[in-house]
Amino acid sequence: MNRRAIIAALTLPFTAWAQQPSVPDTTAILKDFETRVxxxxxxxxxxxxDVQALRKTASAEEINSREAALAESIRAHRPAKQGDIFTxxxxxxxxxxxxxxxxGPDAPGxxxxxxxxxxxxxxxxxxxxxxERAPRQSTPPTLLMNLPKLPPELHYRVVGRALxxxxxxxxxxxxxxxxxxx
Amino acid sequence: xRRSLLSPLLSVFLMGECAGLLALLSxxxxxxxxxxxxxxxxxxxxxxxxxxxxNGTGGQEQYDVAQQMVRQRTKFxxxxxxxxxxxxxxxxxxxxxxxxxxxxxxxLLDAGVKFYxxxxxxxxxxxxxxxxxxxxxxxxxxxxxxxxEFFALDSTYMDPTELAWVDKQLMASTAAWKxxxxxxxxxxxxxxxxxxxxxxxxxxxxxxxxxxxxxxSGHEHFYERLKPQQGIHYFIIGNGGQLRYHDLKPSPDVxxxxxxxxxxxxxxxxxxxxxxxxxxxxxxxxxxGMIQKAATTTAP
Numbered sequence: 001m002n003r004r005a006i007i008a009a010l011t012l013p014f015t016a017w018a019q020q021p022s023v024p025d026t027t028a029i030l031k032d033f034e035t036r037v038x039x040x041x042x043x044x045x046x047x048x049x050d051v052q053a054l055r056k057t058a059s060a061e062e063i064n065s066r067e068a069a070l071a072e073s074i075r076a077h078r079p080a081k082q083g084d085i086f087t088x089x090x091x092x093x094x095x096x097x098x099x100x101x102x103x104g105p106d107a108p109g110x111x112x113x114x115x116x117x118x119x120x121x122x123x124x125x126x127x128x129x130x131x132e133r134a135p136r137q138s139t140p141p142t143l144l145m146n147l148p149k150l151p152p153e154l155h156y157r158v159v160g161r162a163l164x165x166x167x168x169x170x171x172x173x174x175x176x177x178x179x180x181x182x
Numbered sequence: 183x184r185r186s187l188l189s190p191l192l193s194v195f196l197m198g199e200c201a202g203l204l205a206l207l208s209x210x211x212x213x214x215x216x217x218x219x220x221x222x223x224x225x226x227x228x229x230x231x232x233x234x235x236x237n238g239t240g241g242q243e244q245y246d247v248a249q250q251m252v253r254q255r256t257k258f259x260x261x262x263x264x265x266x267x268x269x270x271x272x273x274x275x276x277x278x279x280x281x282x283x284x285x286x287x288x289x290l291l292d293a294g295v296k297f298y299x300x301x302x303x304x305x306x307x308x309x310x311x312x313x314x315x316x317x318x319x320x321x322x323x324x325x326x327x328x329x330x331e332f333f334a335l336d337s338t339y340m341d342p343t344e345l346a347w348v349d350k351q352l353m354a355s356t357a358a359w360k361x362x363x364x365x366x367x368x369x370x371x372x373x374x375x376x377x378x379x380x381x382x383x384x385x386x387x388x389x390x391x392x393x394x395x396x397x398x399s400g401h402e403h404f405y406e407r408l409k410p411q412q413g414i415h416y417f418i419i420g421n422g423g424q425l426r427y428h429d430l431k432p433s434p435d436v437x438x439x440x441x442x443x444x445x446x447x448x449x450x451x452x453x454x455x456x457x458x459x460x461x462x463x464x465x466x467x468x469x470x471g472m473i474q475k476a477a478t479t480t481a482p
Contacts, residue, residue, distance in 0.1 A: 058313040061276035067308055106383065113380035117366075118303055133272050135303045138366055140380040141340040155339055168307050 029093045030148055036085045037150065040078070040174060044153050044167060047073035054169055071129055071170040080126050085165060085175040094163065097146050098180055106142045113140045114158065114181065121160045124178070130171045220470040222258050222459055228452035229327045230258065234422030234445075235266025235365065235400020236302065238282040243444045244423035246463040248286040251446055253465065258448055261295055262327065263287075264334075266400035266419060267302025267365030269315065274306050283314070298325065300334040302365040302400060307336075324351055330451050331357035335364035337381055337399075345384060352392025358475065359451055360394045367399035369408050369416050371433040374426055375401055389414060395475060396456065404429055404441035405460050407469055411435070415473055419447050419460070440468040 051069040086094065101110055117138040122131060130136075137158050147156055150165075154174065157164045161181045165174040222230075232251060237244050251263075270282050284291070291297075291314065299315035300322075301307060310317040317323060321336040322344055335348060352360060367375075368382040389397065390412045400420035408416040421444045430439040440460065445468065447460040454475035460468050 054308065054311055056311050056313055056319050059276070060274065060279035060312060063308050063311050064275060067306075106380065109379040109383050112376070113378050116375045116378060118375075132274055132306065136305075136307075136338055138303055138338045138340075138378070138381075141342075141345065141384040142380050144339075144341045145384075149342070155341075157339075171306065171308070 024089065024092065026093055026096075029089050032087070033085070033090045033093075033148060036087075036090075037154065040085065041151050041153055043078045044074060044170070047077045047170075067169065067171055068129075071167075071172045074167065074170050074172060075127050078127070080175070082124075082126050082175060084126070086177050091177045091180075094147070094177055095180060098143065098163070101140075101143050101146045102182060110140045110142050113138070117158070119158075119160055124159060124162060124164065124173055124176050126173055126175055128173050130166060130173065132171075219467050220457060220459070220472055222448060222450045222457050223452065224258065224450070225452035227328065228450050229262075229330045229359075230260040230448070230450050231262035231264060231327075232260050232446055232448045233264040233266060233363070233398050233417075234419050234447070235398075236268040236403055236420040236424040237265070237422030238268055238270040238304075239423040240271075240278065240282040240286075241423060243425070243463065244282070245286045247422055247444050247446055248290070250461065250463050250465055251287075252289045254448060254461065255290070255293070255295075258450070260448060263290065263295055263297045264332070264363050264398060265297055265299040265315070266363055266398055266422075267300050267337075268304040268400060268420075268424070269299050269302065269309060270306075271304050271423075274309075279312070298332065298334055300364055301336045301338055303338050305338075307339075322347065324355075326357060328451075329358040329453075331355045331360050333360065333362045333394075335362060335385075337364035337366040337378070337385075340381060340385065345388065348385070349388045349392065352388065352394065355392070358454065359396070359456065360392060361396045361398070362389060362394050363398040365399060366401050367416065367418050368397065369411055369435065370399075370402050370418055371406060371408075371431050371436050371439070372402035372404065372418075372426070372429050373431050374403075374429050386412060386414075396473070402426070402429065404439065405445055405447070405468060406430060406439045406441075407437045407460070407471075408435050409437045417447065417458075417460075419445075421445050438469040 050073045052066050054066045118135050120134050120137050139156055139158050155166050155168050157166045158181055162176050162178045163180045164176040167174050296316055299317055310319055310321055324333045366378040366381055368386055370377045394414055396415045398417045402418050402420045403424040403426035404421050406418040425444050428441055430441040443462040445462040450457045456473040459470040462468055
């Protein structure tokens with residue numbers, strides 16, 4: 001074996017390794033998600049400071065008007081589009097996490113729960129209000145257990161086959177991943 | 183009651199309920215009631231409450247149920263109402279809150295009856311801030327009355343934080359009776375929805391470990407009492423305003439079902455006994471019985 005062939009034989013494994021599709025760094029991706037969520041919470045709190053805070057009251061009118069004012073303030077603070085939080089990398093990681101739930105030992109129960117939860121179909125748009133007439137489909141607890149934890153301002157909600165990040169007090173769509181729940 | 187006994191559906195139920203029926207007959211023979219209806223005994227210092235779910239339609243049927251509750255309260259003065267979710271269907275403007283809650287239950291509210299709501303899938307979570315629902319601004323919460331502790335849960339969004347909270351609260355509770363209520367039933371024989379199996383997988387072990395005796399739910403638009411599951415008595419009372427006619431399917435798990443009219447249920451807890459009656463909006467008693475704490479049920 002000549003010198004060139006020896007070098008080629010020794011470097012082949014490294015070359016092959018370098019040509020493999022890169023394995024995503026899930027820790028970094030989830031850290032990025034956490035950072036984006038924290039940034040949103042800062043926006044939420046800033047918006048909250050600008051309007052009369054939601055509080056316990058016997059007036060449904062007051063609850064509604066303060067909810068609407070908070071939503072408007074958030075929109076003003078955060079012109080946003082789909083993918084601002086669920087970037088392609090983060091959405092990919094969520095697809096992996098959801099697939100674990102939907103294909104694992106708990107999958108039959110989760111699928112039955114989704115079916116019995118009055119699935120809704122909505123045209124989703126970031127910063128839109130969740131339609132007041134639309135039911136809120138229940139989100140299976142096992143699915144929630146397998147997703148990154150959220151601060152109290154936000155919930156994951158299943159809407160049809162999409163996973164929505166919903167601001168609960170302002171009732172607005174913060175971001176969503178379409179066609180995720182299969 | 184007699185009419186219900188003739189229904190084919192109930193005859194299926196009774197086949198599996200022979201032991202309970204025999205116990206009930208003995209109970210009746212003791213002089214509580216001449217028919218097989220178990221009376222609410224109105225014992226001193228007992229905890230009395232009513233419950234319904236899926237009520238907030240604003241339709242005439244909801245008002246009929248509310249009026250029947252007012253009539254029943256003259257005989258059975260309850261001071262608490264448990265709302266099992268879907269409190270306000272559709273739009274939830276101030277006018278909707280009036281039409282779907284404040285007006286139908288005005289007599290009860292004026293009489294000082296306190297309503298304790300839980301969130302259904304048709305409810306905006308900000309209802310937690312509406313003072314007449316007594317949720318203290320929380321999606322899930324607990325409160326005590328005498329020897330009973332009630333746990334109102336949010337089954338539409340049962341995240342790990344809530345599961346941990348329920349577990350901790352139940353384990354810490356020293357109440358003789360622990361009653362949980364939430365919208366989605368863990369067990370159900372409804373054709374339309376059926377049980378929430380994933381919720382059951384996560385929540386039921388916590389309820390069993392925590393010593394819960396009774397669970398009340400809605401979501402299914404009928405009344406159903408199930409035979410005890412893992413030692414817990416499950417009631418579905420989702421016909422407070424809505425109705426899904428003939429939606430119950432025969433099942434060996436059903437202790438009693440009623441799916442032909444709206445209604446509500448009344449409960450009385452005295453010592454280690456819990457009495458219950460389920461009524462239609464016309465006042466017909468469609469189910470009744472008594473549950474002995476940590477023992478067997480005597481009910482039809």
